Structure formats: C-alpha cells, structure tokens
Amino acid sequence: MHEKTIGRRYLRELFGAIGIYGAILTLAIVCGKGMPDGLARTLVLASPMIGVGLAVWAIVRQMRRVDEFVRKVTLENVAIAAAVTATLTFSYGFLELAGFPRLSMFAVWPLMGACWLATGMLRCRTFR
Missing domain, CATH: 1.10.287 (Helix Hairpins)
Structure with missing residues (x-):
C-alpha cells in the first residue's frame, strides 16, 4: 500500500x-x-x-x-517515552511526600504522549 x-x-x-x-x-x-x-x-x-x-x-x-524500519523507530520512541514518563512520575511521588499536591492518574497518559511526541520530533532529524 x-x-x-x-x-x-x-x-x-x-x-x-x-x-x-x-x-x-x-x-x-x-x-x-x-x-x-x-x-x-x-x-x-x-x-x-x-x-x-x-x-x-x-x-x-x-x-x-x-514497514520494519518504521516499526523499529516507533518502538524505540515509545520505549524512550515510557522510560522518561516512569522517571518523572516516580520522581513526582517523592515530591508528593514533600508536600506537593497529589496528581490524578489522568496526568500520566498526556505526559507520556507529550514525551512520545517530543522524542519523535527530536529523533526525526536523525533520519533525514
């Protein structure tokens, strides 16, 4: 196609x-x-x-x-976004212990989506 x-x-x-x-x-x-x-x-x-x-x-x-190349790049972008999201949300858990406001779980997906988008945009330059 x-x-x-x-x-x-x-x-x-x-x-x-x-x-x-x-x-x-x-x-x-x-x-x-x-x-x-x-x-x-x-x-x-x-x-x-x-x-x-x-x-x-x-x-x-x-x-x-x-194709396989797009699959590979997409998987890498999602993996990087997941790792960044995990790091940020885990870190924020410690900030909540320090008195920061509690965040809803609804905040996690938009954060991961933003990380995925940013990763894709930054890495896009690599393949040109």
Whole structure:
C-alpha cells in the first residue's frame, strides 16, 4: 500500500476513534452525574474506554501496515517515552511526600504522549 494512503487511513481510523471517545465521554459525564452510586453508574462512567479501545485498535492496525524500519523507530520512541514518563512520575511521588499536591492518574497518559511526541520530533532529524 502507498505510504500516503496508509497514513490517511490511519488518521481516519484514529481520529474517528477519538471522535467516538469524545462523544461517549460527553454522554457519560452528563448521564453519570445524576446517577446513584453502583454498577450502572460505574459502567456509564467507564464507557469512554470503548473509544480508547478503538484508538488502540487503530494504532495496532497501523503498526501492522508499516514497514520494519518504521516499526523499529516507533518502538524505540515509545520505549524512550515510557522510560522518561516512569522517571518523572516516580520522581513526582517523592515530591508528593514533600508536600506537593497529589496528581490524578489522568496526568500520566498526556505526559507520556507529550514525551512520545517530543522524542519523535527530536529523533526525526536523525533520519533525514
């Protein structure tokens, strides 16, 4: 498959999944607020994970479509981002002991995503 075609298909799948995530998230927040505690509320509030699952599926499909070099570089970028994220979050745990505010687990993924993006952008110059 042509590289641009592969890229466009991936972006359609990924942004479609993100759109589904956003729609389900909005509904879950609106509907979940007034619900009494229990299994139904838990399921409603966890339902945006459907969109996350679809995004993971799009990423896996893309990794299967690209060549070995792109897979290798992507894996290295993710590994570096994971190591940086682990270091930062572990370090912040000690700062929390020193009185810094507690952070939600929701902060971890955006941090890793930012590290992944920064790693990819910095390493992109290497392959030109």
